[in-house]
């Protein structure tokens with residue numbers, strides 16, 4: 001997995017910091033807001049933060065950024081923990097920004113006492129208007145002239161619940177003429193009478209992201225705080241708070257967020273897909289969520305490999321979904337057990353097969369020497385794929401046709417002698433004969449056939465439901481299109497096959513196994529399976545379309 005590659009910019013920074021003795025060991029953090037399920041973009045950040053700590057013998061904290069009581073929920077907290085563990089990482093400490101509410105409040109009082117923060121009664125419209133533009137400086141209002149005592153009293157009254165939502169805010173007193181817009185007296189606290197999923201009704205003022213994030217990093221002694229590029233404008237403010245408070249100097253670094261073709265990657269948009277019923281929940285196998293990918297049959301190894309291949313950049317880009325598929329195909333080829341499943345069956349009767357039943361040894365995985373062998377039943381009546389037969393084939397058709405020979409995988413060569421049709425002329429059965437001396441592995445027939453078909457013994461066939469998935473959107477970058485991204489949802493992203501026939505070994509399939517259905521793709525048992533009906537999700541097709549386009 002880890003080919004030789006040069007260091008990326010964050011590795012260079014960390015190596016330099018360690019070499020200079022700036023830190024003895026590194027501590028990173030992954031700071032999700034518990035307002036949705038994690039997606040593949042978060043996996044990128046997880047692999048980066050936990051991966052760097054692993055590489056340099058450090059550790060990573062999991063910190064829930066739960067400063068916004070309205071959108072957050074413990075359901076999300078649980079799913080986030082499950083997903084990180086499934087990806088193969090463990091955190092040093094499980095922490096919550098809300099653990100620091102009292103400490104953050106004290107920090108705010110410290111800034112008030114230093115004359116660096118004030119309570120403002122202006123409306124949000126007034127504050128926005130006074131802020132100015134990148135081309136004009138902002139103006140301070142009369143509230144900024146309040147005394148330290150007055151500010152302390154008002155801020156304490158805010159905490160005590162004396163005011164309604166939006167009536168007052170606490171602002172940092174920095175510089176209304178700064179070219180950094182976020183330094184123009186940014187809001188630190190707002191009033192919100194809302195129930196918080198952890199602190200309950202204890203607080204009615206909540207810190208803004210900028211006042212919570214950096215201070216939380218600092219309280220935990222995070223050495224490298226890694227976030228995505230849209231936080232570049234926040235860096236001066238992040239630094240300002242830490243400097244004024246004289247607390248541990250965590251440094252913020254930014255990298256490009258992961259964007260993937262044919263999907264969307266924001267929790268807000270994913271939530272819309274769930275709420276509007278375009279998908280069946282956060283873990284729908286078409287979703288780019290970790291739980292969706294897991295249910296679909298992706299492996300943690302393949303996702304980590306993908307994040308590794310994408311690399312760490314400092315410029316936004318759009319990654320081909322084909323690369324993710326390439327990674328999972330690559331891993332599943334090594335670990336998936338081969339099974340035969342006929343999706344659209346047509347009956348084959350082997351007239352000269354005298355014995356009732358023969359068990360044929362078949363390798364579970366030719367790519368894995370420890371994969372073992374299973375016995376597949378061969379009988380007089382078999383199912384093959386309807387599309388593997390043509391009554392009037394073109395030249396170079398190597399599958400079954402009248403008078404033509406094919407090999408049945410791990411079994412015998414058969415010849416089609418007769419085509420049976422119903423009253424409407426639809427082919428219902430193919431009468432064939434087999435060559436007894438053509439058994440796979442001990443073939444003495446001397447006959448070479450080009451086509452090999454998968455098949456299932458009719459008497460042993462296990463009916464299964466197959467769910468094939470396609471891209472969720474019809475355009476590469478739905479979020480960048482004009483109008484509503486939901487207008488670009490692919491109406492054919494789910495294709496169900498309700499009556500496929502599987503070889504009997506599949507009846508024992510478990511939720512932790514991965515399968516390659518011969519000639520069909522990679523599959524995994526779905527959680528909708530019952531004892532009566534097994535349901536399989538197609539993880540990915542067999543064909544490696546990405547590698548082909550990449551070679552061009």
Ligand code: ATP
Nearest residue numbers: 031032033041042044045227228257258265266267
């Ligand atoms: P979304 O826009 O999907 O809600 P977010 O950034 O608001 O994402 P957070 O829960 O705040 O979600 O993110 C936790 C961490 O994951 C942050 O450090 C964030 O930068 C990182 N992250 C989120 N999306 C991506 C992405 N697409 N690529 C890389 N990192 C990401």
Ligand code: MG
Nearest residue numbers: 031032033065
């Ligand atoms: Mg966020």
